[in-house]
Amino acid sequence: MTVSSSSSPTGAEAVSVGPATSVIAQWQRLSPLAILYFTASNIRKLVSFAVFMIPAVAVGLNITRIAEAQWFWPVALCIALAMAGSGIANHLFFHFRISARHLDIREGVLQRRHINLPFWRIQSVKIEQPVYFRLTRFVVVILDTAGSSNEEAKLVAVPRDYAETLKQQILFERQQHLKGQAGETVTIDHGNGAPEICETVLNTRSIKDLVIHGVTNNRVWILLGALAPFFDEISDFLYFWLDSLGIDLEALINQGVQSWWQLWLYGMSLLLLVMTFVALLSVIGSLLTYYGYTLSKQHDRYIRRSGLLSTEEVSLKLSRLQMVAARQDWLDRLLQRANLFFEQNLTGTDPNQELMAANKLVVPSVTNSEVRQLVGDALPGNRMYDADYLPVNKRFILHQYLVWLMPLSAGMICTSIWIGLWQGLALSVAVALIASLLVQFRYRRWGVAWDNRYVYVRSGIVGIDRRCFEFFKVQQVKIHQSYWMKVRKLATVKLVLASGSVTIPYLPAGIACELADLTLYHVEKSRRSWM
Amino acid sequence: MQDSVFSNATVSVDSLPSVASLPMQAVSPRYRWVNIALEIGLYAMLIVLVSLIRWQPWWRLPESFVWAYPYMLVCLAIMCIGFAVYHFYADPLVRFALRERDLVLQRGLIFTKQLCQPILRIQHIELKRGPIDRLAGMTRLQVFSAGGAGHTFEIPGLPDGQARKLRQFILEHKDQGAQTGQL
Numbered sequence: 001m002t003v004s005s006s007s008s009p010t011g012a013e014a015v016s017v018g019p020a021t022s023v024i025a026q027w028q029r030l031s032p033l034a035i036l037y038f039t040a041s042n043i044r045k046l047v048s049f050a051v052f053m054i055p056a057v058a059v060g061l062n063i064t065r066i067a068e069a070q071w072f073w074p075v076a077l078c079i080a081l082a083m084a085g086s087g088i089a090n091h092l093f094f095h096f097r098i099s100a101r102h103l104d105i106r107e108g109v110l111q112r113r114h115i116n117l118p119f120w121r122i123q124s125v126k127i128e129q130p131v132y133f134r135l136t137r138f139v140v141v142i143l144d145t146a147g148s149s150n151e152e153a154k155l156v157a158v159p160r161d162y163a164e165t166l167k168q169q170i171l172f173e174r175q176q177h178l179k180g181q182a183g184e185t186v187t188i189d190h191g192n193g194a195p196e197i198c199e200t201v202l203n204t205r206s207i208k209d210l211v212i213h214g215v216t217n218n219r220v221w222i223l224l225g226a227l228a229p230f231f232d233e234i235s236d237f238l239y240f241w242l243d244s245l246g247i248d249l250e251a252l253i254n255q256g257v258q259s260w261w262q263l264w265l266y267g268m269s270l271l272l273l274v275m276t277f278v279a280l281l282s283v284i285g286s287l288l289t290y291y292g293y294t295l296s297k298q299h300d301r302y303i304r305r306s307g308l309l310s311t312e313e314v315s316l317k318l319s320r321l322q323m324v325a326a327r328q329d330w331l332d333r334l335l336q337r338a339n340l341f342f343e344q345n346l347t348g349t350d351p352n353q354e355l356m357a358a359n360k361l362v363v364p365s366v367t368n369s370e371v372r373q374l375v376g377d378a379l380p381g382n383r384m385y386d387a388d389y390l391p392v393n394k395r396f397i398l399h400q401y402l403v404w405l406m407p408l409s410a411g412m413i414c415t416s417i418w419i420g421l422w423q424g425l426a427l428s429v430a431v432a433l434i435a436s437l438l439v440q441f442r443y444r445r446w447g448v449a450w451d452n453r454y455v456y457v458r459s460g461i462v463g464i465d466r467r468c469f470e471f472f473k474v475q476q477v478k479i480h481q482s483y484w485m486k487v488r489k490l491a492t493v494k495l496v497l498a499s500g501s502v503t504i505p506y507l508p509a510g511i512a513c514e515l516a517d518l519t520l521y522h523v524e525k526s527r528r529s530w531m
Numbered sequence: 532m533q534d535s536v537f538s539n540a541t542v543s544v545d546s547l548p549s550v551a552s553l554p555m556q557a558v559s560p561r562y563r564w565v566n567i568a569l570e571i572g573l574y575a576m577l578i579v580l581v582s583l584i585r586w587q588p589w590w591r592l593p594e595s596f597v598w599a600y601p602y603m604l605v606c607l608a609i610m611c612i613g614f615a616v617y618h619f620y621a622d623p624l625v626r627f628a629l630r631e632r633d634l635v636l637q638r639g640l641i642f643t644k645q646l647c648q649p650i651l652r653i654q655h656i657e658l659k660r661g662p663i664d665r666l667a668g669m670t671r672l673q674v675f676s677a678g679g680a681g682h683t684f685e686i687p688g689l690p691d692g693q694a695r696k697l698r699q700f701i702l703e704h705k706d707q708g709a710q711t712g713q714l
Binding site: 345346474475476477478479480481482483486496497498500501509513516517518520521523524527530 | 547548549550551632633641642643644645646647648649651652676677678679682684
């Protein structure tokens with residue numbers, strides 16, 4: 001079966017699903033609305049590039065007074081027009097066709113690119129609706145193949161119905177292909193060829209949950225990072241703004257005028273104000289990302305839909321799930337919440353995307369009982385919360401002390417004494433004591449357990465991170481030992497998965513070897529695919 | 532994960548083959564000498580470079596450089612000897628084993644590392660030979676899995692013939708066929 005070549009993504013005709021055909025379909029264009037998307041993405045690329053150039057440009061403008069040159073504004077206007085025109089060029093040079101279970105795309109103005117994607121190779125299908133498509137029925141379909149970011153294909157500005165049909169078709173072809181590979185008989189009868197849609201909602205997040213998520217997971221530093229080049233301007237602006245309100249900062253800070261407790265009060269008020277502002281921004285970020293959050297299950301696939309301005313859909317086939325991680329920092333622990341991550345293959349993805357957790361299917365700030373329920377659904381029979389975790393050896397603490405804590409503390413203390421800064425000395429001692437306490441906490445959190453199917457790893461400092469994965473998902477096993485660990489019969493085990501590695505430090509050498517042997521046994525005996 | 536029947540059979544750990552007691556095979560003995568020669572060559576070049584700067588007649592050097600010159604020579608010589616001695620003892624400890632279903636590599640003098648790469652999880656294999664490797668008749672075997680570039684399994688200093696045989700063995704392995712089929 002294939003999506004008929006006669007179907008039009010411009011929305012003029014309905015999508016029809018017909019029998020397989022070897023006829024090569026005609027090349028098609030996208031809807032003119034795609035120009036909006038291309039222009040926006042070109043501007044985004046330029047801005048992300050220009051962020052790094054801002055200091056250089058600012059200095060350049062100041063030194064050379066280039067902005068006063070006669071040609072400056074016409075050139076700037078030409079650049080702006082070229083940006084707008086680039087979207088049109090991208091649209092004109094973008095052609096695609098869908099035929100015989102393949103998607104062909106020809107795109108690019110200067111650098112031409114031809115992508116041929118057999119449906120069965122497509123790993124995930126995402127449907128997104130950017131904010132400027134919100135009032136229309138158009139969406140963006142993102143097709144992702146086996147890991148390489150270069151092989152990602154996008155169909156921009158296609159009607160939602162078309163996108164949904166295409167998605168179902170791709171998933172169906174993929175399923176057929178896998179069944180064919182496994183030598184199983186395909187028993188699903190779809191009548192008209194369209195796959196069945198049977199979706200169960202597993203979890204939803206209310207506004208209250210998202211507010212909690214915003215408070216407990218501060219992402220403001222990302223925003224602060226982006227604002228870094230403008231710090232000077234912002235501080236000047238704030239100074240003048242306060243001045244216009246009649247608040248004289250210099251007078252406030254002058255200890256001759258104010259007593260110490262007043263200064264302290266000002267400081268605390270300012271800190272509270274900043275923290276409230278930061279928490280507010282974080283909550284807004286959380287609402288923007290996760291508004292209307294639903295986690296659904298469709299056959300063997302998890303689908304996450306969320307987003308206030310642009311609705312994002314992330315889909316994960318359960319067989320591609322590498323690891324489940326329930327992460328709980330100290331604030332989450334206080335509120336009895338956790339962030340649940342369904343982690344999939346990270347190979348070939350841009351590490352910067354980590355911030356956006358695009359490849360991670362996240363369930364934000366779920367309660368402990370919901371975590372158990374969701375983990376139980378994804379990894380049936382697991383004992384992530386009930387396993388008897390084996391602690392790591394106490395020499396882990398000694399190692400942490402000797403390798404970084406003591407040298408660092410000694411350095412700070414000696415420097416403070418050397419320059420006679422006694423407040424610095426007190427601060428260094430306090431930091432060293434707190435750090436040594438945190439090392440103790442970290443030691444207490446480390447633990448590993450396994451049964452005949454799953455490995456469980458617990459870690460954290462004040463909060464607790466619990467990770468669980470099936471033995472056969474492991475890609476590589478590593479055992480590390482220093483000379484001193486060998487003498488004490490200790491070893492560190494690193495289990496490498498497609499979603500990242502999991503390290504369990506300072507295990508008794510016998511246990512470490514047992515875990516390594518058992519992992520290799522499960523991988524090699526089961527011969528199951530990790531995907 | 533999607534199994535309709537959930538199984539949880541007990542596995543006797545004692546009966547499993549252990550990675551801890553494997554007979555390992557050394558890499559080419561030339562590997563050690565090539566590394567020692569490279570270290571000596573590199574530091575000799577640095578010493579010559581520093582000396583050329585020190586004794587050139589064209590421009591006047593800062594006093595601090597002239598003062599530091601003998602110390603720099605001593606430091607470079609100590610580092611050269613240190614690294615050469617390290618290679619002398621550490622390189623023979625690079626050992627590997629090929630089992631029916633996995634590759635095992637062991638390396639390290641003070642910090643030892645044992646890596647086990649199941650053949651079933653190998654994505655692709657590369658044989659790498661730089662100009663010095665070619666001169667010495669050695670090859671590096673690189674094995675890539677979905678664990679990412681940071682976890683590339685590499686056996687250095689293999690004799691050419693042995694590396695090609697290993698590659699062939701892995702390519703013809705039934706687990707590789709199974710994986711390709713599933714993908």
